[in-house]
Every structure is written in structure tokens, then in C-alpha cells.
Amino acid sequence: MGFRGQKIEMISDALKSKFDQVIAHYPSKRSAIVPLLVFGQDEIGHVSGELVEEIARRVEVRPIEVEETIGFYSMLHRRPIGKHNFQVCTNVSCMLRGAEEIMAHCERRLGIGHKQTTADGLFSLEEVECLGACCGAPAMQVNYDFYENLTPEKVDALIARLKKGGA
Amino acid sequence: MSDYESYLKGSPLEVQVISRRFRIPNITSIDVFLAHDGYKALAKALKMKPEEVINEVKNSGLRGRGGAGFNTGMKWSFVPRQSPKPKYVACNADESEPGTCKDRPLMEYDPHQLLEGIAIAGYAIGSHQGYIYIRGEYRYLMDILDRAIAEAYARGYLGKNILGSGFDFDIATHTGAGAYECGEETALLNSLEGFRGNPRVKPPFPAVVGVYGCPTVVNNVETLSNVPAIILNGADWYAKLGTPKNGGTRLFCLSGHINRPGVYELPMGFPLRRMIEEVGGGIPGGKKLKAVIPGGSSCPVLTADEIDVAMDFDSVAKIGSMLGSGGVVMIDEDTCMVKMALRIMKFYAHESCGWCIPCREGTSWLEALLERFHSGAGLATDADTALDVSYNMLGKTLCPLGDAAALPTISIVKKFRGEFEEHLKLGACPYERKAVAVA
Ligand SMILES: Cc1cc2nc3c(=O)[nH]c(=O)nc-3n(C[C@H](O)[C@H](O)[C@H](O)COP(=O)(O)O)c2cc1C
Ligand code: FES
Numbered sequence: 001m002g003f004r005g006q007k008i009e010m011i012s013d014a015l016k017s018k019f020d021q022v023i024a025h026y027p028s029k030r031s032a033i034v035p036l037l038v039f040g041q042d043e044i045g046h047v048s049g050e051l052v053e054e055i056a057r058r059v060e061v062r063p064i065e066v067e068e069t070i071g072f073y074s075m076l077h078r079r080p081i082g083k084h085n086f087q088v089c090t091n092v093s094c095m096l097r098g099a100e101e102i103m104a105h106c107e108r109r110l111g112i113g114h115k116q117t118t119a120d121g122l123f124s125l126e127e128v129e130c131l132g133a134c135c136g137a138p139a140m141q142v143n144y145d146f147y148e149n150l151t152p153e154k155v156d157a158l159i160a161r162l163k164k165g166g167a
Numbered sequence: 168m169s170d171y172e173s174y175l176k177g178s179p180l181e182v183q184v185i186s187r188r189f190r191i192p193n194i195t196s197i198d199v200f201l202a203h204d205g206y207k208a209l210a211k212a213l214k215m216k217p218e219e220v221i222n223e224v225k226n227s228g229l230r231g232r233g234g235a236g237f238n239t240g241m242k243w244s245f246v247p248r249q250s251p252k253p254k255y256v257a258c259n260a261d262e263s264e265p266g267t268c269k270d271r272p273l274m275e276y277d278p279h280q281l282l283e284g285i286a287i288a289g290y291a292i293g294s295h296q297g298y299i300y301i302r303g304e305y306r307y308l309m310d311i312l313d314r315a316i317a318e319a320y321a322r323g324y325l326g327k328n329i330l331g332s333g334f335d336f337d338i339a340t341h342t343g344a345g346a347y348e349c350g351e352e353t354a355l356l357n358s359l360e361g362f363r364g365n366p367r368v369k370p371p372f373p374a375v376v377g378v379y380g381c382p383t384v385v386n387n388v389e390t391l392s393n394v395p396a397i398i399l400n401g402a403d404w405y406a407k408l409g410t411p412k413n414g415g416t417r418l419f420c421l422s423g424h425i426n427r428p429g430v431y432e433l434p435m436g437f438p439l440r441r442m443i444e445e446v447g448g449g450i451p452g453g454k455k456l457k458a459v460i461p462g463g464s465s466c467p468v469l470t471a472d473e474i475d476v477a478m479d480f481d482s483v484a485k486i487g488s489m490l491g492s493g494g495v496v497m498i499d500e501d502t503c504m505v506k507m508a509l510r511i512m513k514f515y516a517h518e519s520c521g522w523c524i525p526c527r528e529g530t531s532w533l534e535a536l537l538e539r540f541h542s543g544a545g546l547a548t549d550a551d552t553a554l555d556v557s558y559n560m561l562g563k564t565l566c567p568l569g570d571a572a573a574l575p576t577i578s579i580v581k582k583f584r585g586e587f588e589e590h591l592k593l594g595a596c597p598y599e600r601k602a603v604a605v606a
Contacts, residue, residue: 025298025339027253027379030361035342038303059361072363072520075303075345091265092464093422093496095510129347129514130265130464131304134422134494135429136173144306149173 011054015043019058029059033069037076046077074128082117082124084162086110087141090127093134098150102138103127105152109159122163174272176429178446182408184416185392186432189276195311197318200279206324208395212287213332215398217248220291224394226402228414233259233350233387234463234492236480239394245374246292246382255383256288256297257359257373258391261343261350263302264463265514266494269418269430270388274301274308277392278315282338284391286325287398289336292384296337299388300355303344312340347518351566352385354520365522366566389418389493409435413479417493421447424454424499436477443474443497455500458583462491464511465571467578468498488578503598504583505590508553508576509537515572526569529560533576540587543595550580550587 018039023032033055040051047070056063070076086106090099107113110123117124133139136148147158175189183189193199200206212220225240246254258281262270273281285297301309316338319325327335341359343349349358353367356378377383393415397405406414413435419442422428426448433442443449443456450456456471461478467488469476476482483490498507516530533556540549557573557580564570580587589597 025341028360031341031359033361034344034358038342038344061361069361069363073303073344073346090510091514092460092507092510093266093494096423096496096498096502129517130263130267132262132268132271132302134266134268134496135420136268137422137428141304144304146307 010044010048010050011040012043015039019055023058030061030065032059033061033066034073037066037070037073041076046080080117080121083122084142085124085126087126087128087131089129089131089133089137089139091130091134093130094137094139097137099138101152102140102150102155105155106140109156123159173428174268174430175276176427178427178431180437180441180446181432182416182434183432184396184405184408185273185277185280185389186418186430188280189272194276195278195315197279197315197322197324200277201322204399205279206283208398209283209286209290209324210330212290212398213330213334217291217293220287220398223402224291224397227397227405228402228409228412229390229393229397229405230413230480231387232389232393232417232493233352234264234465234489236490239386239390242374242386243288243292243384245372246384247375248293250382252381253296253379254292254294255378255381256285256292256294257352257355257378257383257385258285258297258299258388259350259352259355259385260299260301260305260308260388261347261355262305262388263347263350264465264492264494265511266422266460266463266496267420267492268422269420269493271305271308272430273388273392273418274305274312278312279319280395281312281388281392282315282319282325284394285338286329286336287394288384288386288391290334292382294384295335297339298359298378299338299340300349300359301340301342302349303342306342309340309342316340346520347514348520348566348568351568354566355385356383363520365520366568368565410477410479410482412481417478417490419446419478420494421497422494423460423496424450424456424502425497426451433478436479436482439469439474439476439478439495442478442495447497450497450499452499456497457500457502458498458504458507460494460496460498460575462489463494464496464514464575465489465567466491467574468504468507468582470582489574501598503541503596504579504586505537505541506596506598508579509534509541511575511579512537512572515568519568519572523564523566523569525560525563526572529556529569530572532556533572540590541596543590543593545587545591547591550584553580 036055088103138150139148229239230236348354349364354364358364373383458468480490512534516534521527560569560573
């Protein structure tokens with residue numbers, strides 16, 4: 001049972017069994033909080049109130065303790081974001097190889113700025129810190145996929161593909 | 168997945184120890200790994216006494232590849248083996264120091280080598296559980312590692328009674344969720360326990376009081392990936408690859424203004440000039456080099472006149488910088504150093520966890536100051552103010568993130584003071600004006 005007796009329906013059986021597996025890795029259940037948030041967000045799209053409740057129940061802490069932890073981590077989103085989240089690195093190695101142009105190009109093409117989402121919910125854009133792709137600079141991640149040695153043309157091709165429903 | 172080409176261009180000057188299997192097809196599968204000496208070092212270590220394993224690693228001169236360069240065997244020897252508490256190995260795969268992307272190929276192209284290193288570390292310190300704390304952005308690497316871990320269990324290289332030795336050892340991956348600070352070892356431990364990633368007071372050091380209050384060795388991915396080769400080939404062999412007290416090789420990530428960016432494995436002490444000119448193929452467009460970040464953005468920058476240095480921990484320290492995490496970033500003559508300082512500070516201001524006031528306030532003040540200065544609206548006193556604020560952050564925080572923000576700033580203000588004067592005189596960034604004039 002979830003918040004105020006609501007039934008939790010959005011968490012799939014596959015995710016529940018993943019949760020059980022992850023919790024079993026630790027002597028203290030609380031350790032699983034961040035991984036469960038990440039895996040939950042992957043399935044639901046954001047960290048929903050229900051997800052927080054469910055995780056708190058499973059790791060045996062109060063929901064507020066899960067909330068406290070969430071606030072620290074930049075990859076956790078409390079609200080839905082676009083289906084394809086463009087995370088453009090503008091840190092030093094990327095900056096030296098044209099990351100600012102890539103960021104500006106994404107802004108123009110997607111019509112949104114840093115931490116915004118398109119009206120159709122298809123794209124979000126974020127300027128992020130070093131992604132560990134410095135030798136492939138300029139680089140970005142779209143959700144978990146890396147795109148490196150970027151040019152404006154490569155960005156255009158990617159956007160076109162994603163608009164057509166490609167992965 | 169990585170754009171393979173862009174990371175492993177290769178160079179005849181490389182000495183491939185930990186990267187020697189990177190180009191073998193399907194090496195992530197355990198059968199292929201076993202056919203290339205895989206898990207032989209673990210089998211050998213399990214026949215040695217734990218103290219012998221620690222001594223071998225100590226004598227090899229292996230020093231931490233995460234940034235601080237502490238002797239690895241020495242760190243292991245600090246774990247109180249007689250303590251009745253469980254002991255842990257925490258592999259630091261948080262890789263987020265700007266300019267650094269070398270743990271990534273280690274996990275992508277040879278995950279079993281890392282697992283083998285972690286298991287040997289576990290045996291040496293009397294641990295039965297290892298965690299790989301991996302940054303959230305590296306999800307595909309976590310999948311690769313999880314598959315490798317499952318294979319290792321299935322073949323008896325992890326789990327109960329490994330190779331009939333009576334030694335039990337488990338490894339699990341643990342994902343972070345976006346926070347540079349969680350790469351700092353004590354913040355990592357808090358994060359691993361499910362808390363916010365704030366740092367802890369040291370001492371006690373993690374080797375004595377780590378995760379769950381138990382002795383914990385925290386080591387970088389590259390550090391642990393070196394362990395199997397040391398056990399197989401011996402401490403002397405490894406030590407001789409490098410310079411005195413700086414054993415072995417190191418993965419250097421050449422990025423920024425360089426013709427052949429990539430990850431190259433070179434002996435410790437390899438000359439920086441040759442790294443830039445011969446390994447990296449020089450600066451694009453025939454431009455002149457202006458500055459080099461020798462080991463990730465936390466390190467004081469070197470000027471083009473300072474590149475005749477051997478890239479080992481002690482030699483780089485001698486000229487006032489750090490070997491750091493192996494991220495070598497080249498900066499050409501057309502780059503504005505005020506802007507570099509600003510971008511670096513923006514990063515630290517964003518990543519400061521806010522726990523210690525000198526770091527939290529210092530980084531945001533400096534970001535605002537540098538932003539204003541770079542736009543041309545700076546004051547004549549700003550450069551000195553930046554130095555003053557930076558010096559007041561040094562050594563005044565629980566973890567070295569405050570230092571990591573202050574050190575590059577101090578180096579840029581001191582070594583490129585002329586560029587600050589120019590901004591002041593012009594009331595604008597001279598480099599952006601140049602760019603406009605050319606366009
Ligand atoms: C702010 C900060 C971030 C750090 N990030 C990392 C990191 O991403 N990966 C890493 O291995 N070490 C990182 N370190 C260094 C660790 O604190 C620690 O020294 C290291 O993991 C120890 O392993 P080693 O001895 O094998 O280098 C960081 C340190 C600081 C202060
Ligand atoms: S600086 Fe952009 S990925 Fe490292």
C-alpha cells in the first residue's frame with residue numbers, strides 16, 4: 001500500500017524483483033536507496049511520489065529520508081522530462097573543441113534552453129559537467145547513450161532520427 | 168558504447184600492461200579472458216599469504232591512480248586484519264574529474280581484469296565483499312561489469328571457496344546518480360550507505376573506519392586493474408617499468424587541443440613534451456601551445472615553458488602541480504585563460520556539496536567574480552581578490568574539493584596575469600574580439 005492507502009500500480013514485477021536483488025547486496029538495506037531510485041526512474045521516467053514511498057518501505061526508512069538523499073544527486077528528476085534527454089558536456093576538454101557551439105546548436109534546433117523540455121515531451125536539454133568522454137570531445141549523452149566527436153551536422157542527423165521514432 | 172577509434176588510436180611509444188588486452192575481440196567474455204592469462208594472478212595470489220600479496224604490491228611502487236598517488240600496498244597494510252569486523256573493498260569508478268576518461272576503457276574493454284584485481288585486494292586485506300561504485304552516467308559499463316560478474320560466479324572465480332582455496336568473495340556494482348563529490352573517498356562511503364554524498368572527517372581513514380564503520384580499502388579502477396599484472400610478473404618487473412617510487416605505467420588521457428586525442432598507456436615518468444608532440448601529434452592547426460592541465464582540472468596548470476617534465480607523481484609535484492588522475496588537457500595560444508579559470512570554477516561551484524563553508528561560498532564567489540571579469544566588467548583589484556579567496560579555501564575543508572577549486576585558479580591568475588590586465592584594459596575579452604574580427 002502506498003501513500004494514504006493508494007495502491008501502487010506503476011511498479012512492474014520485473015522492477016520489484018530487481019529491487020529485491022539489489023537490496024540483497026548490502027548488509028544495510030538503506031544502501032540500496034540510490035540504485036533503487038535510478039532503476040525506478042529508468043522505468044517510470046522520473047522519481048514519482050509513489051516510487052519514493054515504495055523505496056522507503058522496502059529499505060525501512062521514512063520517505064523524508066529518501067527525499068533528503070534524492071536532493072543530492074543531479075541525475076534524479078522529481079518531474080517528468082523529455083523522452084530523449086540531451087546532456088551536452090561543456091567542461092574544459094569539450095569546451096576547447098567547440099562544446100559551446102554544440103550547446104547553442106541544440107538550443108536552436110530543439111527550441112529550448114538548459115533544463116527545459118519541448119512542448120511535445122519528446123526532448124529535454126541540459127548542459128552538464130564532464131561525462132568521462134573527454135577524448136571524444138565534444139561529447140554528449142542522450143539518456144544513457146554516448147555521442148562523441150560531435151558536429152552540428154551529427155546533432156541534426158540524430159534529432160531527425162529520434163523524431164522519426166528511432167532509438 | 169565508446170567511439171572505439173577515438174580512444175584507442177594507439178602509439179608505438181605505448182607500453183601496454185593494463186591495456187594489453189583492449190584490442191582482443193570479445194575479451195569481455197570470460198572464455199577469451201581465460202585464454203589470455205585471465206584469473207591466473209588470482210590463482211597465484213590465493214597460494215600466497217595475504218601479507219605476501221600486500222608486500223608484493225607495496226614493493227611494486229604502485230600508487231593510486233585516482234588522484235592522490237598514495238602507495239597502494241601501504242594503504243592495504245593499514246587495514247587492521249585482526250579486527251573482528253567485516254572488511255570491504257570499494258572500487259572507485261566514479262570517474263568525474265574533468266579531462267579524465269581512462270577508467271571507462273578499462274571497464275569497457277577488460278572488465279574481468281578489474282574483477283580479478285578487486286578479488287586479489289579482497290584476499291589481501293581479509294575482505295569478503297567488494298563494491299564497484301560507478302557513476303550513474305556509465306550505465307552501459309555497469310551492464311558490462313554485471314555480465315562479467317555473473318560469468319565469474321558461474322566459473323567459480325567469485326563466490327564461495329574460490330578455486331578450492333577456502334576464500335569467499337562477492338562483488339556487486341553500485342550506481343551513483345550524478346555527483347562529482349561522490350568520487351571523494353569518504354563521500355563515496357556515505358553515498359554507498361544511502362546518504363547524501365557529503366565527506367567525513369579524516370582521520371579516521373577509511374582503511375580503519377570505512378563503510379558501515381568497518382575497515383574499507385577505497386581504490387581507483389586503474390589502480391586495481393594493475394594488481395593482476397603485478398602478482399603475475401612480480402614487483403621488480405613492475406617497478407622497473409616506471410621511475411623510482413613511481414612503479415609501472417599509467418593511462419594518460421590526451422584531450423583538448425591535440426591532434427590525436429586518446430587514451431595511451433605510457434611508462435610512469437614519460438616526458439610531457441614527447442607525450443604532446445610524439446604521442447599526441449602536436450597541436451592542431453600548427454598553433455602554439457599555451458598551457459597544459461597535467462592531471463585533471465584540479466591540478467595547477469603548466470605553461471608551455473614547463474613541459475620538460477617527467478610525468479610521474481614526484482616530478483610533477485616538484486614543479487608545483489600534480490599528476491592527478493591522468494587527464495592531460497592541451498590548451499592552444501588562441502584560448503582565453505580567464506575563460507578557462509571561469510569554466511573550471513563554474514564546475515567546482517556546481518559540484519561543491521555545500522558542507523564546508525569556505526568551499527561552498529568561495530567557489531560561488533569566485534565564479535561570480537570570474538564571470539564579471541571575463542565579460543570585461545572587472546575591477547583592478549579582482550585578480551588579487553581571486554587569489555585571496557583561493558588561499559582562504561586551501562586546507563580549510565573536510566575534503567580536498569576546496570583545494571581542487573583553488574589550486575588551478577591560483578595558478579592561472581599567477582601565470583597568466585597579463586591576460587587579466589588585458590581584459591581590464593580593453594573592457595572586454597581580447598580573445599572574443601579576435602574571434603569576431605576574424606569572422
Ligand atoms: C572531489 C574529489 C573527487 C574525486 N573523484 C575521484 C574519482 O572520480 N575517482 C577516483 O578514483 N578518485 C577520486 N578522488 C580521489 C579519492 O578520494 C581517493 O583518493 C581514491 O579513490 C583512492 O584510490 P587510489 O588510491 O587507488 O587512487 C576524488 C577526490 C576528490 C577530493
Ligand atoms: S570534458 Fe566533456 S566529457 Fe570530459
